[in-house]
Amino acid sequence: MSQTPAISIESLSKTYAGGKEALKDVTFEVPRGQIFGLLGPNGAGKSTLINILAGLVTKTSGSATVWGFDIDAQPRNAKRSIGIVPQEILFDPFFTPREALEIQAGLYGIPKGERRSDELLAAMRLTDKANAYARTLSGGMKRRLLVAKAMVHSPPILVLDEPTAGVDIDLRKQLWDYVRKLHAQGVTVVLTTHYLEEAEELCDRIAIINHGRLIANEPTRDLLAKAQDKEVVVSLDRAAETLPANSCFDKVERVGEQEIAITYSKDRVNAGEVLKALAEAGYDVIDVRTREPDLEDVFLSLTRADSEAA
Numbered sequence: 001m002s003q004t005p006a007i008s009i010e011s012l013s014k015t016y017a018g019g020k021e022a023l024k025d026v027t028f029e030v031p032r033g034q035i036f037g038l039l040g041p042n043g044a045g046k047s048t049l050i051n052i053l054a055g056l057v058t059k060t061s062g063s064a065t066v067w068g069f070d071i072d073a074q075p076r077n078a079k080r081s082i083g084i085v086p087q088e089i090l091f092d093p094f095f096t097p098r099e100a101l102e103i104q105a106g107l108y109g110i111p112k113g114e115r116r117s118d119e120l121l122a123a124m125r126l127t128d129k130a131n132a133y134a135r136t137l138s139g140g141m142k143r144r145l146l147v148a149k150a151m152v153h154s155p156p157i158l159v160l161d162e163p164t165a166g167v168d169i170d171l172r173k174q175l176w177d178y179v180r181k182l183h184a185q186g187v188t189v190v191l192t193t194h195y196l197e198e199a200e201e202l203c204d205r206i207a208i209i210n211h212g213r214l215i216a217n218e219p220t221r222d223l224l225a226k227a228q229d230k231e232v233v234v235s236l237d238r239a240a241e242t243l244p245a246n247s248c249f250d251k252v253e254r255v256g257e258q259e260i261a262i263t264y265s266k267d268r269v270n271a272g273e274v275l276k277a278l279a280e281a282g283y284d285v286i287d288v289r290t291r292e293p294d295l296e297d298v299f300l301s302l303t304r305a306d307s308e309a310a
Protein backbone atom coordinates (compact mmCIF):
# COMPACT_ATOMS: atom_id res chain seq x y z
CA MET A 1 0.00 0.00 0.00
CA SER A 2 1.37 3.40 -0.87
CA GLN A 3 1.96 5.91 1.92
CA THR A 4 -0.40 8.85 2.42
CA PRO A 5 1.29 11.87 0.85
CA ALA A 6 2.64 14.58 3.16
CA ILE A 7 0.36 17.07 1.42
CA SER A 8 -2.41 16.38 -1.04
CA ILE A 9 -4.17 19.16 -2.92
CA GLU A 10 -7.20 18.51 -5.09
CA SER A 11 -8.80 21.05 -7.47
CA LEU A 12 -7.90 23.91 -5.16
CA SER A 13 -9.14 27.35 -6.20
CA LYS A 14 -9.07 30.72 -4.50
CA THR A 15 -10.76 33.90 -5.63
CA TYR A 16 -10.12 36.85 -3.31
CA ALA A 17 -12.86 39.37 -2.50
CA GLY A 18 -12.50 41.81 -5.36
CA GLY A 19 -12.31 39.02 -7.93
CA LYS A 20 -8.61 38.15 -8.13
CA GLU A 21 -8.30 34.45 -9.00
CA ALA A 22 -5.10 33.55 -7.17
CA LEU A 23 -5.41 29.75 -7.61
CA LYS A 24 -7.20 27.95 -10.41
CA ASP A 25 -8.00 24.25 -10.03
CA VAL A 26 -4.62 23.23 -8.63
CA THR A 27 -4.03 19.51 -8.00
CA PHE A 28 -0.79 17.92 -6.81
CA GLU A 29 0.78 15.87 -4.05
CA VAL A 30 3.92 16.32 -2.00
CA PRO A 31 5.32 12.85 -1.25
CA ARG A 32 6.61 12.20 2.26
CA GLY A 33 10.29 12.58 2.97
CA GLN A 34 11.11 14.91 0.10
CA ILE A 35 12.48 18.38 -0.32
CA PHE A 36 9.80 19.78 -2.59
CA GLY A 37 10.19 23.05 -4.45
CA LEU A 38 7.22 25.29 -5.21
CA LEU A 39 8.32 27.76 -7.82
CA GLY A 40 6.63 30.58 -9.61
CA PRO A 41 7.04 34.21 -10.54
CA ASN A 42 5.85 37.00 -8.24
CA GLY A 43 2.12 36.90 -7.69
CA ALA A 44 1.78 33.35 -9.04
CA GLY A 45 -0.19 32.16 -6.01
CA LYS A 46 2.45 30.38 -3.92
CA SER A 47 1.79 32.24 -0.67
CA THR A 48 -1.97 31.87 -1.15
CA LEU A 49 -1.54 28.10 -1.40
CA ILE A 50 0.68 27.92 1.67
CA ASN A 51 -1.64 30.18 3.65
CA ILE A 52 -4.60 27.92 2.80
CA LEU A 53 -2.65 24.92 4.14
CA ALA A 54 -1.77 26.89 7.26
CA GLY A 55 -5.42 27.82 7.85
CA LEU A 56 -4.73 31.54 7.34
CA VAL A 57 -6.64 31.94 4.07
CA THR A 58 -10.00 30.28 3.27
CA LYS A 59 -10.14 28.42 -0.01
CA THR A 60 -12.97 29.05 -2.46
CA SER A 61 -13.26 25.41 -3.59
CA GLY A 62 -11.38 22.13 -3.74
CA SER A 63 -9.82 20.18 -0.88
CA ALA A 64 -6.48 19.59 0.80
CA THR A 65 -5.01 17.21 3.34
CA VAL A 66 -1.92 17.74 5.47
CA TRP A 67 -0.28 14.53 6.74
CA GLY A 68 -3.55 12.79 5.93
CA PHE A 69 -5.73 15.30 7.86
CA ASP A 70 -8.38 17.18 5.90
CA ILE A 71 -7.95 20.94 6.43
CA ASP A 72 -11.75 21.39 6.79
CA ALA A 73 -12.68 18.28 8.76
CA GLN A 74 -9.58 18.05 11.00
CA PRO A 75 -8.10 21.55 11.01
CA ARG A 76 -6.33 21.18 14.39
CA ASN A 77 -4.49 18.04 13.38
CA ALA A 78 -3.70 19.51 9.97
CA LYS A 79 -2.22 22.64 11.59
CA ARG A 80 -0.19 20.61 14.08
CA SER A 81 1.39 18.67 11.22
CA ILE A 82 2.90 21.68 9.53
CA GLY A 83 5.39 24.35 10.57
CA ILE A 84 5.53 27.48 8.47
CA VAL A 85 8.40 29.91 8.17
CA PRO A 86 6.73 33.04 6.80
CA GLN A 87 8.15 35.46 4.27
CA GLU A 88 7.83 38.46 6.55
CA ILE A 89 9.86 38.80 9.71
CA LEU A 90 7.33 39.53 12.42
CA PHE A 91 7.79 39.20 16.18
CA ASP A 92 7.27 41.10 19.32
CA PRO A 93 10.53 43.04 19.73
CA PHE A 94 10.37 42.86 23.53
CA PHE A 95 10.52 39.09 23.82
CA THR A 96 13.79 37.23 23.90
CA PRO A 97 14.31 34.27 21.52
CA ARG A 98 13.80 31.81 24.42
CA GLU A 99 10.56 33.54 25.44
CA ALA A 100 9.36 33.63 21.84
CA LEU A 101 9.85 29.86 21.57
CA GLU A 102 8.24 29.19 24.95
CA ILE A 103 5.18 31.29 24.01
CA GLN A 104 4.89 29.49 20.69
CA ALA A 105 5.13 26.11 22.44
CA GLY A 106 2.43 27.30 24.86
CA LEU A 107 0.15 28.13 21.92
CA TYR A 108 0.47 24.53 20.78
CA GLY A 109 -0.22 23.30 24.31
CA ILE A 110 3.13 21.58 24.68
CA PRO A 111 3.79 20.83 28.38
CA LYS A 112 6.88 22.53 29.87
CA GLY A 113 8.75 19.24 30.29
CA GLU A 114 8.39 18.42 26.60
CA ARG A 115 9.52 21.74 25.18
CA ARG A 116 12.72 21.89 23.14
CA SER A 117 13.50 25.61 23.20
CA ASP A 118 17.16 25.19 24.15
CA GLU A 119 17.72 22.44 21.60
CA LEU A 120 16.19 24.59 18.85
CA LEU A 121 18.18 27.66 19.89
CA ALA A 122 21.36 25.58 19.71
CA ALA A 123 20.41 24.09 16.32
CA MET A 124 19.85 27.59 14.94
CA ARG A 125 23.07 28.85 16.62
CA LEU A 126 21.18 31.30 18.80
CA THR A 127 22.21 29.99 22.23
CA ASP A 128 24.23 33.10 23.10
CA LYS A 129 21.29 35.30 22.08
CA ALA A 130 18.72 33.24 24.03
CA ASN A 131 18.07 36.08 26.48
CA ALA A 132 18.59 39.10 24.22
CA TYR A 133 15.66 41.21 23.06
CA ALA A 134 14.47 40.15 19.60
CA ARG A 135 14.88 43.73 18.39
CA THR A 136 18.64 43.51 18.98
CA LEU A 137 19.05 40.47 16.68
CA SER A 138 20.49 40.83 13.19
CA GLY A 139 18.27 40.07 10.19
CA GLY A 140 19.90 36.67 9.82
CA MET A 141 19.36 35.78 13.48
CA LYS A 142 15.71 36.82 13.23
CA ARG A 143 15.24 34.52 10.28
CA ARG A 144 16.85 31.63 12.16
CA LEU A 145 14.51 32.33 15.07
CA LEU A 146 11.56 32.07 12.67
CA VAL A 147 12.73 28.60 11.62
CA ALA A 148 13.07 27.59 15.29
CA LYS A 149 9.55 28.92 15.96
CA ALA A 150 8.14 26.88 13.10
CA MET A 151 9.68 23.73 14.59
CA VAL A 152 8.57 24.05 18.26
CA HIS A 153 5.77 21.50 17.87
CA SER A 154 8.04 19.07 15.93
CA PRO A 155 5.86 19.00 12.82
CA PRO A 156 6.58 16.33 10.21
CA ILE A 157 6.33 19.01 7.48
CA LEU A 158 8.28 22.27 7.38
CA VAL A 159 7.31 24.92 4.83
CA LEU A 160 9.70 27.74 4.10
CA ASP A 161 8.17 30.63 2.16
CA GLU A 162 10.96 32.46 0.29
CA PRO A 163 13.33 31.94 3.20
CA THR A 164 16.42 33.32 1.57
CA ALA A 165 15.06 36.46 -0.08
CA GLY A 166 17.46 39.22 0.89
CA VAL A 167 19.64 36.86 2.93
CA ASP A 168 23.41 36.87 2.50
CA ILE A 169 25.27 33.88 1.10
CA ASP A 170 26.69 32.71 4.43
CA LEU A 171 23.34 32.62 6.13
CA ARG A 172 21.74 31.00 3.11
CA LYS A 173 24.31 28.21 3.34
CA GLN A 174 23.68 27.77 7.06
CA LEU A 175 19.95 27.70 6.52
CA TRP A 176 20.25 25.05 3.81
CA ASP A 177 22.56 22.96 5.97
CA TYR A 178 19.91 22.99 8.66
CA VAL A 179 17.14 22.19 6.16
CA ARG A 180 19.19 19.24 4.93
CA LYS A 181 19.70 18.08 8.51
CA LEU A 182 15.97 18.20 9.24
CA HIS A 183 15.33 16.39 6.00
CA ALA A 184 17.83 13.70 6.98
CA GLN A 185 15.87 13.30 10.22
CA GLY A 186 12.76 12.55 8.17
CA VAL A 187 11.08 15.98 7.97
CA THR A 188 9.33 16.69 4.65
CA VAL A 189 10.38 20.12 3.45
CA VAL A 190 8.48 22.40 1.09
CA LEU A 191 10.18 25.54 -0.03
CA THR A 192 9.09 28.35 -2.26
CA THR A 193 11.85 30.25 -3.89
CA HIS A 194 12.73 32.53 -6.76
CA TYR A 195 16.26 31.15 -6.74
CA LEU A 196 16.12 28.44 -9.34
CA GLU A 197 19.68 27.43 -8.60
CA GLU A 198 18.68 26.72 -5.05
CA ALA A 199 15.70 24.62 -6.11
CA GLU A 200 17.89 22.75 -8.55
CA GLU A 201 20.44 21.97 -5.87
CA LEU A 202 18.09 21.12 -3.01
CA CYS A 203 14.83 19.80 -4.33
CA ASP A 204 13.92 16.23 -5.26
CA ARG A 205 10.83 17.39 -7.02
CA ILE A 206 9.58 20.72 -8.33
CA ALA A 207 6.13 22.11 -9.01
CA ILE A 208 5.74 25.36 -10.93
CA ILE A 209 2.77 27.68 -10.55
CA ASN A 210 2.08 30.48 -13.00
CA HIS A 211 -0.93 32.81 -12.88
CA GLY A 212 -2.56 30.51 -10.31
CA ARG A 213 -2.25 27.38 -12.44
CA LEU A 214 0.06 24.41 -12.03
CA ILE A 215 2.22 24.14 -15.14
CA ALA A 216 4.76 21.51 -14.05
CA ASN A 217 5.22 18.92 -11.31
CA GLU A 218 8.11 16.56 -11.85
CA PRO A 219 11.29 15.15 -10.38
CA THR A 220 13.97 17.84 -10.72
CA ARG A 221 16.08 15.74 -13.08
CA ASP A 222 13.15 15.16 -15.46
CA LEU A 223 12.40 18.85 -15.51
CA LEU A 224 16.03 19.57 -16.33
CA ALA A 225 16.00 16.99 -19.11
CA LYS A 226 13.24 19.01 -20.71
CA ALA A 227 15.60 21.84 -21.40
CA GLN A 228 16.73 20.85 -24.83
CA ASP A 229 18.16 24.12 -26.06
CA LYS A 230 21.89 24.23 -26.23
CA GLU A 231 23.99 27.17 -27.28
CA VAL A 232 27.51 27.07 -28.71
CA VAL A 233 29.65 30.12 -29.30
CA VAL A 234 32.42 29.50 -31.83
CA SER A 235 35.48 31.68 -32.43
CA LEU A 236 36.49 31.63 -36.08
CA ASP A 237 39.78 32.08 -37.90
CA ARG A 238 38.50 35.19 -39.65
CA ALA A 239 35.67 37.73 -39.64
CA ALA A 240 32.25 36.13 -39.52
CA GLU A 241 30.80 37.32 -42.80
CA THR A 242 28.48 34.54 -43.94
CA LEU A 243 26.48 32.69 -41.32
CA PRO A 244 26.47 28.90 -41.45
CA ALA A 245 23.15 27.38 -42.45
CA ASN A 246 21.25 24.32 -41.29
CA SER A 247 17.49 24.32 -41.25
CA CYS A 248 17.55 22.57 -37.88
CA PHE A 249 19.35 25.44 -36.10
CA ASP A 250 16.96 27.54 -34.01
CA LYS A 251 19.08 30.67 -34.14
CA VAL A 252 22.39 31.72 -35.70
CA GLU A 253 23.81 35.13 -34.88
CA ARG A 254 27.01 37.10 -35.00
CA VAL A 255 28.06 37.93 -31.44
CA GLY A 256 31.51 39.38 -32.10
CA GLU A 257 33.82 40.27 -34.97
CA GLN A 258 34.94 36.63 -35.29
CA GLU A 259 32.29 34.94 -33.18
CA ILE A 260 29.04 33.22 -34.00
CA ALA A 261 26.45 31.86 -31.53
CA ILE A 262 24.35 28.91 -32.64
CA THR A 263 21.32 27.72 -30.68
CA TYR A 264 19.92 24.30 -31.42
CA SER A 265 17.75 21.66 -29.90
CA LYS A 266 19.76 18.72 -28.58
CA ASP A 267 17.16 16.25 -29.75
CA ARG A 268 17.44 17.38 -33.38
CA VAL A 269 21.07 18.42 -33.93
CA ASN A 270 24.41 17.35 -32.50
CA ALA A 271 27.67 19.25 -32.13
CA GLY A 272 29.19 17.41 -35.14
CA GLU A 273 26.57 18.92 -37.44
CA VAL A 274 27.35 22.36 -36.08
CA LEU A 275 31.03 21.92 -36.94
CA LYS A 276 30.13 20.54 -40.38
CA ALA A 277 27.97 23.59 -41.18
CA LEU A 278 30.87 25.86 -40.18
CA ALA A 279 33.31 23.94 -42.38
CA GLU A 280 30.85 24.17 -45.29
CA ALA A 281 30.72 27.94 -44.80
CA GLY A 282 34.53 27.89 -45.15
CA TYR A 283 35.55 28.60 -41.56
CA ASP A 284 38.20 27.06 -39.34
CA VAL A 285 37.17 26.90 -35.70
CA ILE A 286 39.62 28.29 -33.14
CA ASP A 287 37.58 27.83 -30.00
CA VAL A 288 34.16 26.52 -28.92
CA ARG A 289 32.23 27.37 -25.76
CA THR A 290 28.98 25.68 -24.88
CA ARG A 291 26.27 26.48 -22.43
CA GLU A 292 24.16 23.71 -20.94
CA PRO A 293 20.57 24.59 -20.14
CA ASP A 294 19.60 24.92 -16.50
CA LEU A 295 16.38 25.13 -14.60
CA GLU A 296 16.12 28.83 -15.39
CA ASP A 297 15.74 27.93 -19.06
CA VAL A 298 13.03 25.36 -18.32
CA PHE A 299 11.26 27.79 -16.04
CA LEU A 300 11.34 30.57 -18.62
CA SER A 301 10.22 28.38 -21.48
CA LEU A 302 7.39 26.84 -19.43
CA THR A 303 6.11 30.14 -18.05
CA ARG A 304 6.43 31.74 -21.51
CA ALA A 305 4.50 28.92 -23.17
CA ASP A 306 1.85 29.17 -20.46
CA SER A 307 1.48 32.95 -20.83
CA GLU A 308 1.17 32.57 -24.61
CA ALA A 309 -1.52 29.92 -24.19
CA ALA A 310 -3.48 32.05 -21.68
Ligand SMILES: Nc1ncnc2c1ncn2[C@@H]1O[C@H](COP(=O)(O)OP(=O)(O)OP(=O)(O)O)[C@@H](O)[C@H]1O
Nearest residue numbers: 016018020022040041042043044045046047048049
Ligand atom coordinates in the same frame (compact mmCIF):
# COMPACT_ATOMS: atom_id res chain seq x y z
N1 LIG B 1 -5.59 39.37 0.47
C1 LIG B 1 -5.60 39.49 -0.84
N2 LIG B 1 -6.61 40.13 -1.47
C2 LIG B 1 -6.65 40.26 -2.82
N3 LIG B 1 -5.70 39.79 -3.65
C3 LIG B 1 -4.66 39.12 -3.08
C4 LIG B 1 -4.55 38.95 -1.65
N4 LIG B 1 -3.41 38.26 -1.40
C5 LIG B 1 -2.84 38.01 -2.60
N5 LIG B 1 -3.58 38.53 -3.61
C6 LIG B 1 -3.30 38.45 -5.05
O1 LIG B 1 -3.31 37.09 -5.43
C7 LIG B 1 -2.27 36.81 -6.35
C8 LIG B 1 -1.34 35.72 -5.80
O2 LIG B 1 -0.61 36.24 -4.69
P1 LIG B 1 0.41 35.38 -3.83
O3 LIG B 1 0.91 36.25 -2.72
O4 LIG B 1 -0.23 34.10 -3.48
O5 LIG B 1 1.56 35.12 -4.89
P2 LIG B 1 3.05 34.58 -4.67
O6 LIG B 1 3.26 33.58 -5.74
O7 LIG B 1 3.22 34.16 -3.27
O8 LIG B 1 3.91 35.86 -4.97
P3 LIG B 1 5.22 36.40 -4.21
O9 LIG B 1 6.33 35.52 -4.65
O10 LIG B 1 5.32 37.80 -4.73
O11 LIG B 1 4.92 36.32 -2.74
C9 LIG B 1 -1.57 38.12 -6.60
O12 LIG B 1 -2.11 38.71 -7.76
C10 LIG B 1 -1.91 38.96 -5.37
O13 LIG B 1 -1.92 40.32 -5.70
